[in-house]
Amino acid sequence: MMTVQTEKQRVKRTRARTCRVRTGCLTCKIRHLKCDESKPECKRCIKDQRKCDGYSKHVPIRSNHNRPWSVTVLPHKPEPSSPCFGDMMLVDRTDNALHHHARVYAAHDLISFDTGRGFWQQLAFPLSHIVKPVRHAIIALGGAHRCFWASNPAEGALVHADVKNEAIQKYNEAIQCIQLVMTGGFEESTQTTLTCCVIFICIENLLGRFSHAVCHLHAAIRLLNCHRQKLQHPPSSKIPDIYGLKRGHSTYDDDMHDIISEMIYWLSQNVALYTGDLYVPELDWHPCIPSILGDETLPFSSLQEARESLSYLDFVYEANFNSDTTSADIQRQRSCPLPLKALSHHYTNAANLTQAAYNVWSSRLDLFKRSMSGVQLGPHEQQSLAWCELQQALWRAFLNCSDGGYTKENSCHILERVEDILQIESAQTRPVFKFDGDLLSSVGFVCTACRDGDVRNLAISLLRSIRRREGVFDSQEMAGLFSRMASVLDGKVATWEALPWGATRLSLELSRLSDTS
Template sequence: MTSVVGSPSSSNASSKTSTRPSGRKGSRKVRTGCLTCKIRKVKCDENKPNCLRCTKTGRKCDGYQTPLPRAQSSKLPNLAPELMSSEDYHAFDYYRVRSSAVLGGIVRDSGDDFWSGLVIRLTITEPAVRHALLALSSVHEKVIAIGDKPETRIPNTTFAFGEYSKAISAISKWTPPSNSSEPATIPLLVCVLFICIEFLMDYEAAAQVHISQGRKILSQITEAQAMASSPAAEMLRNVLVPIYTRLSLASFLFGHHPASIPDFFLGDWSVPFSFSSLLEARDALFGLLNCGLQFSNEIMPLVYDPTIPQDQLEGIVSRQRAILARLAEWRTSFAVLEATLGSKTALQDLLHMYYHTAHIWISGTLGPNELVFDDHLAGFGAIVSHAASGIAAAPSLRGRDAASFVFETEFVAPLYWVAMKCRHPMLRRAAIRLLGRREVVSRRENFWRAREYLGVAIKTMEMEEAHIASSPGAADLWDEGGGDVKVPVWEPPTFRVREVPSMANLSINEDGPRVPPVGRLESPDGSESSGSSVVTAGMEMMEELSSLDPDRLVAPFGIPAERRLRNVLVMQRTTGGARVTVFKDPGLGETEWKVKEFFWEF
C-alpha cells in the first residue's frame, strides 16, 4: 500500500532534548515512551516490557519503537550480523536505510516497526532471517531502479537468488531455541520476507504459495502454544497473525483460498468499547475483513442456488448480520479512539476507507446482481473522500523518496473497487482521478499496480457506458471479445479461466479492440499526472457532467444490470497492455457466468 518519512534519520535528529517550550501544554516534547502513551500524548514511565501507566488503566501497552539508524552514517549499527562480503554489506545497508523505511507504507508511518526493528534485530541470531533480508534488499534495489515497467526483466539476480536459497536451507534446519512447544515464529517471519520478494518480482503464483504455506502453519498452531506468555508467542499474536490477516486482501481477492486463521487468534469477533491505539483498531478491522472475505467466498455459489433449504438460507443471513453488527461496533469504538487523538493521520483515513469497503462488500454479498451496489452511494462517497484526505496526509506518498512499492494493500484496491462498483458517473470518475494522481499512479501495493488497474477501471467504464453515447443499433463492445464461455456460478468470478478447456487455446487478437494508450489526466489540484486516458466515453465526460441526463444521477445511472461487468482479471501482461478475462452476471434463470477475453491497452 510507501516512502521514507523525511529521511531514515529523521527520528534521531538530535541526541539532546531541547528545554525550550514547545508551544503546547508541557515543558518539552517527549520523544521516548511506549507507542500507546505517545499516541495518547501522555507521559510514559517507560517501565519494560509494559509501562505501568498502561497496565494500571487496563490499556494494552504496544511496547517501544526502535529508532531508525541515521542515513548519513555508512557504519552498520551494532545489531548488524557478521557479514562476509562487500555485497553483503551493501545489501544490509540498503535495507537498513531504504527498504526498512518504505516497505511498511502507512503502517510504518504510524509506528509499526516490523520492517525497521524486529526483522533487523533477528538477523543477529537467525541465519534464515539474515539471508532472506539480504535477498529482499537486493531485489528491492533492482526493482526500484527499473521503475514502473512490468515487462522489464530484473537484471543480475545471482546474489539475490543465492541468498534466497541459503534462507530456504537455513529455515529447513530451524528448531525452536528453548523447547519444541514454542510456535514456529521464525519460519512464519521468513515466509513474510519470501512473500515480499515474490511481490517485488511480480510472481503471483509463488507469492500465493508462500501465503498459503504461512496460513497453513498458523492453522496448525495449538491454542496452548498461541496463548503462552513466551516472547515467541507474543510476537506471533501481536505481529505475525495481524500480517497474515492483512494478507487476506492479496489472496482472497485474487481467487485463492488459504487456510483459515484459528478463531482463538481472532477472538470471538468481539470489539472493545474503545481501542488503545490505531494499530489495535487496524488489527481488529482487518480481522473482521478477513472473516467477511471468507464468508463471501463460502456463500457465493449458494446465492444462485434455487434449491437451497430455507433454514440454510436463514443461517447465511444470520452470519451476514453478525459480521455487519461487529463492523458497526468497530466504527463506534474507533470514533471513541479518534476523539482522544490529536492531529489526523493517513492511517485513520485508510481505516475509514476499509470500514466502508467492508460494509458495502458484506451488505451486497447476497445480492443476485450488480444493482445491489446502487444503494451505497454514501459509502462510496466516504471512500473517495477519505482517499483524497489520506493521500494528502501520508508522509510516505510525498517527496523525493516516495516509495513506488509497498508490501501492504493501501489506496489502490479500494479506489479501484469504487471505480468498478459505483456507477454514479461523478463518484466513479472521482475515484479514477485519484488513481491517476501523481502520488498514486506509479505505485505498486503488493499485487496492485495502480497504472494497470487505472486502465482496467477506465476500460470498464467505457464498456458499461458505451451505449449511452452510441446511436441506436451500435455494436456492443462486449460482443467484440473472444471466447464466449459460460462457467457455473459455483466457480467464483476470480478463478483462472485458462483452466477451462474451451478457453485454453483461445487466441486473442492483439490488433483488435484496445484501451487507448497512456495519456495524461489533470489532477484536482491542477497538476498533471501520468495515467490512462479514454477519449471516447472516458475522461472527456468529466467536463460534460453539467449536460448529463438527470436520470444518470439516480439509480441505475443509465446502466442496466445486463450491461454491468462483475469482475475483470488481468491474466497476462505484455508490452503496452494486458490480456484480461471479463465476467458478467448470469441472466434471469441462468446459473452460469458470462465470460470473455480481451486485449486491453494501458
C-alpha cells in the first residue's frame, strides 16, 4: 500500500553546516573512521588493538574578519615544461597519511648507520614534494610498509585491502609518470628515474616480490653505467694502490648520482648473496676506501671510523680474489656450498693477504672497546658496536674456514653476535624491514657453511623466532628453506658438498631432490 508523504516528511535531512573535523589520528584517517582525538593514542585504536600513528601538526589559520580588504598581485609563474615536475601539495587524506608513514616509520627502517641517510633525507623525500612520480612512489612505499607491518600473524586484523590497493595504485601511477619523463627528454629524467628505481626495489621487497626487485636493480645498473659513459666521468683518484693492485673505481661528480650509486651498489651485494653469485652486473661505482687502516697499537677514534675501515678489508679480498679468476672458475663456484670451495687457490691467496689487514682492524676495535669500558653507550652506539662485533666474527670465521666449512666455535660466535643486536632491538614488536642488512645473511652463512647439525638447528630456530626482512632476505622463508636442507642432510639424500650455496640455487636443488626421491 502506498503511503502519502506530507511536505514536512519529504524534507531532505542534511548535516549541520559546521566544518568537518580533520584533526583525527593518521590511522583513523586511513581507515576513514571517526576519531575521538584522545591523546597520546585515540580510544578507537586502543579498542581495535591498532597502532595509533599520532596526529598531524596543523598551523592555526588567522581570522580575516577584522582585516581590511586588499588585493594581492601574484607574480606570473610559467607552467613547468613537464606535467611530472613542479610544486605540489598532498591534499588527499590517505595520500598524506601514507606519505607521513613513509617519512617517519619506513625511513627509520630504511636508514642504517651511514647507508641510506643521504638518499632518503637529501634526495627522495625532498623530491617527493615537487616531482610527481617520486611523490607517488613514496606514497606507495608508505602503503607497502604498512602492509608489511600487518603481515605479523599476531596483527592479522591490521591487513587492509584498501591500503594495499592504494599502494599498488600509486605504484602504477609512478611507473606511468616515469614513462612520460623518460620520453620527454628532460634533464631531470635520469635522476628521477634512478630515484624511483631504488624506491621501487624497496616496495617490491616489502611486498615479497623479489624477482621484480632484481629486475628493477638490473635496470638501474644499466641506466647508471649508460649515464656515466655519456658524461664521460674520469675514474676516481681516491682509491689507494694496495699490494701493487689497482682497480678502476669510478664515481660521479654529481653528488646526487653518487648517492644513488651507493644505494644500488649495496642492493646488488645483497642480491648476490641471495642468489649465490659472486659476480653481479658491473657497476662503475664502489665505496670510498680509506688509504690506510692506521696503527694496530692505537684504538679507533670512533665507531664510525671502525665501520668505514671495514671497506678496506672488502677491497683487499675482492681485488686479490678477482685478479686471476676465469669464467670457468665462475661456473664451478655456482655448484658448491661455499664459493671458496670451488676456487680454493683463489681463496687461499686472497685470505692470506686479507688476514694481515683483518688483524690490524680487529686489534684496533678491541682496543677501542677497552678504552670505552665503563662508558655508558646510547642505543645507537650500542647497536653500532654490536654490528662491528658481528663483522669481526664473520671475518674471523671466513678467513679461518677450511674444507670442512666454518668451525662450530666460530659459528656459535656469529649467532651470539646476531642475538646481541636483536636484544638491542627488542623494543621493536612489529616486523622489521631493513634496506640491506647483515643479520639474516650472517645466519644463512652459518646454516650453509657449518656442518654441525646442532648449530644449524640453533640458527634455524633463531630465524623462526623473528619477523625480519633485509633486502631480499626474509627470516621466515629462510627458516623454511634451511629446514628442508637439514632434512635432506639428516636423511642422507644429499651430501653437504653437493648442495649449492645461495637461496635461489639451493631452493631449486632441494626441489629437484624432492621430485626424484
